[in-house]
Amino acid sequence: MPTVNAGRAMPDALYIKDGRYVLIRAVNVNPKTKGNKNFYCTFCKRKVVHSQGKKTEDSKPFFRKSPGVNHKEGCEYGKKKNLEETMREEGTLDNLHYGVKPPLVVQALESEGEISNISGDKKESGNEIKGIGTKKNPAKKHHRHILTVDDLFHELMDIKSQEEPLRSKLFSRIIGKIYYPYSQYQMLLNHRQDNTLKKYFFTAGKINVNQYKNLALDEGYAELEGVNNDIKLHVYPFDDRISGALKNLTWNIRQAKKHKEFIGLKVSIKNVSIKNEVPIIELIVYEFDQNHY
Incomplete structure (x- = not known):
């Protein structure tokens, strides 16, 4: 093999x-x-x-x-490749741009839907021969798709190790494009309002040890803390697995005698509301992880 x-x-x-x-x-x-x-x-x-x-x-x-x-x-x-390997293949990183892969759980559901479609007609794919025998053009924009939160944190660490101005250039193609750090909730709100927000994207914040109480409720959510309280983030678990994992995380925080933990999340927009003049961004969370790098 x-x-x-x-x-x-x-x-x-x-x-x-x-x-x-x-x-x-x-x-x-x-x-x-x-x-x-x-x-x-x-x-x-x-x-x-x-x-x-x-x-x-x-x-x-x-x-x-x-x-x-x-x-x-x-x-x-x-x-998974690092930037050095991508540079070797493409010849340059000047035209590197970032995309977001749909969450694995969503891909699985879509796959099940395709299997259950028994119309009998074979769906032709326009991608079967695309790209065969072609060479990559380093002058053309090429995408680096990020699938998981762990992939995102690794990419950020890889970018951080690069020299200027490449570091700034690559960060600008991630932050506000596919990733909204916990200092950039206003940017997230702005992009939602002007309809430039991607269907799936990444964000981050601090989860408090007591959030498991909220997750125990039907239609419950966890509140993420950003740099300030001008905008609040409420994250709703996509399924019971995510809800259970968030409860376990808050329990582990308690066991470690900590009050908060910084996490990254892969999400989609659910709703935006105003309460006591404070904007609340409601997100569906498909996956989360801690930064281990």
Whole structure:
């Protein structure tokens, strides 16, 4: 079976304990005892190695592929490329722009819908032969699609390590285009009002330890805290799985004796309302993650 050489930093990995795979975060690995463990990719189970990161670059610990051991073909981490690899392929990053892939849960539902369509007519695809035998044009705009919140945080970290003016150029193509940080809720509101907001996009904020009480209600939501209280964000879980995961997160915050946790989310717009002269942006959340980089 072919292998994939490309890969990227991984925030977590597996190790074997009592004959079973156990998940571990890179930030939780004890550097004094890590030599006693072998670590494996969470997707393809190929061996990976732990790196402490570089304190001078504000880089958190991470896992990377082991030298000489490649990810299996189709592995999620093997398919993801960093900016250096994209630069090698395209010849330039000047024309790199960012897109957003639909949430995995939405893709799954759409796929089920296609399977249930038993009209008997085979739908021809206009993409079957498109691009075969063609070469990439470095002068033409090319897209880098981001699928998950973890992908977004990794991309932001990768951009942060670039030299100016490339760093500013790439940040301007993410922030306010597909990602609205917790300091940019006003921009999110503006883009919704002028109808330039994408169907799916990313945002971020701080979730308080007591939000699980709100999530326990029918049609419940969690409130995210931004830089100030001029605009509030209410996030509604897409399904019970997301609701349960958010409850678990707030419980873990409590266990760690913390009051808040910073998270990123993949969302779509639900509604915008005004309460006591404060705009409230209601969002449907499909996925969330912490920044492990």
